[in-house]
Amino acid sequence: MYEEEFTKIQVILDKLRKEANAKFVFLVDKAGQQIASNGDMRDIDTTSLASLTAGNVAATDGLAKLIGEKEFSILFHEGEKDNIHISIVINRVILVVIFDERSSLGLVRLRVKKAHGDLSDVFKDVLEKSDQRAAGKGQAQSPFAEITDEDIDSLFSE
Amino acid sequence: MTFINYAAREINCKIVYYGPGLCGKTTNIQHIYEKTNPNAKGKLISLATETDRTLFFDFLPLDLGTIRGFRTRFHLYTVPGQVFYDASRKLILKGVDGVIFVADSQEARLEANIEAVKNLQANLKAQGYDIQKIPYILQLNKRDLASAVPIEMLLKHLRVKNEPYFEASAFKGVGVFDTLKAVAKLVLNDLKRT
Numbered sequence: 638m639y640e641e642e643f644t645k646i647q648v649i650l651d652k653l654r655k656e657a658n659a660k661f662v663f664l665v666d667k668a669g670q671q672i673a674s675n676g677d678m679r680d681i682d683t684t685s686l687a688s689l690t691a692g693n694v695a696a697t698d699g700l701a702k703l704i705g706e707k708e709f710s711i712l713f714h715e716g717e718k719d720n721i722h723i724s725i726v727i728n729r730v731i732l733v734v735i736f737d738e739r740s741s742l743g744l745v746r747l748r749v750k751k752a753h754g755d756l757s758d759v760f761k762d763v764l765e766k767s768d769q770r771a772a773g774k775g776q777a778q779s780p781f782a783e784i785t786d787e788d789i790d791s792l793f794s795e
Numbered sequence: 796m797t798f799i800n801y802a803a804r805e806i807n808c809k810i811v812y813y814g815p816g817l818c819g820k821t822t823n824i825q826h827i828y829e830k831t832n833p834n835a836k837g838k839l840i841s842l843a844t845e846t847d848r849t850l851f852f853d854f855l856p857l858d859l860g861t862i863r864g865f866r867t868r869f870h871l872y873t874v875p876g877q878v879f880y881d882a883s884r885k886l887i888l889k890g891v892d893g894v895i896f897v898a899d900s901q902e903a904r905l906e907a908n909i910e911a912v913k914n915l916q917a918n919l920k921a922q923g924y925d926i927q928k929i930p931y932i933l934q935l936n937k938r939d940l941a942s943a944v945p946i947e948m949l950l951k952h953l954r955v956k957n958e959p960y961f962e963a964s965a966f967k968g969v970g971v972f973d974t975l976k977a978v979a980k981l982v983l984n985d986l987k988r989t
Binding site: 638639640643644666667668670672689691692696698781784789792793 | 798799800801802803806807809837838840842851852854856859860862863865867870872882883885886887889890891972976979980983984986987
């Protein structure tokens with residue numbers, strides 16, 4: 638993912654958080670890696686959140702397949718104060734919205750739907766670019782082509 | 796798939812510890828957690844049963860520092876080893892970049908090791924990976940036990956592609972970091988080709 642798409646995603650997440658009156662919004666890939674986030678997340682361990690979300694979605698996907706469904710595209714967890722709304726964008730990335738009593742499930746669902754359209758466009762661009770890059774392999778040099786064993790050893794030196 | 800965020804200059808890699816029940820996958824991760832500088836590690840999450848058997852996965856994020864200006868993060872996962880959790884094991888392999896197979900050196904567990912290697916190959920295939928191509932390390936754990944069988948015997952039955960192997964005693968912390976470092980090297984070297 639490059640700067641241009643990353644910025645677009647940030648704008649979409651910021652808009653979604655404000656319009657849905659949510660506390661915190663983030664995007665994670667299906668393997669549990671966080672892609673982008675928006676909102677005050679000082680008290681949240683976002684890495685764990687990303688990994689557990691992906692685990693949750695993967696388990697739910699497994700359940701869906703067991704009963705003959707393609708996927709459950711929306712998951713909702715309701716708490717006493719905070720709630721989590723999880724949805725899947727173009728079958729690749731997971732959009733998570735955390736909100737409290739200042740918002741409502743209906744509002745979140747409505748705004749998430751709008752954000753899905755915007756995010757899908759961005760991710761289609763990302764995929765196209767990455768396909769183009771793969772097709773024109775060798776033209777753009779990967780920044781990792783030059784990694785040496787010493788570079789890797791130095792990561793473990795402490 | 797390694798997730799490289801060029802905008803935030805981060806590389807995120809997913810490493811999965813695989814192996815039969817009670818072979819020491821969680822013990823490996825716990826040792827890494829205990830011995831890692833607090834700034835470099837996140838929270839260790841264990842989704843386990845009341846009897847400390849892994850139910851879904853253990854998860855440990857590690858921040859190893861920068862390489863060529865990119866922050867390098869490793870996400871370590873274990874799978875539940877017990878046979879009947881196969882559906883969960885398959886899910887955890889999604890998006891994996893490197894696999895460590897933790898073998899239990901005790902004679903009584905040889906069959907279970909062999910079954911687990913077969914299971915790993917099948918589950919990797921189900922997720923679209925080929926064990927012959929993916930970064931893969933074999934760890935021979937519990938070498939400190941008297942009931943451990945000779946290394947040659949384990950290698951004969953468990954090795955799938957002449958992969959590097961390490962002797963370990965995760966309980967005592969022996970060989971744990973060597974194994975992790977070896978898989979990290981394979982994964983990062985793999986990036987050169989992409």
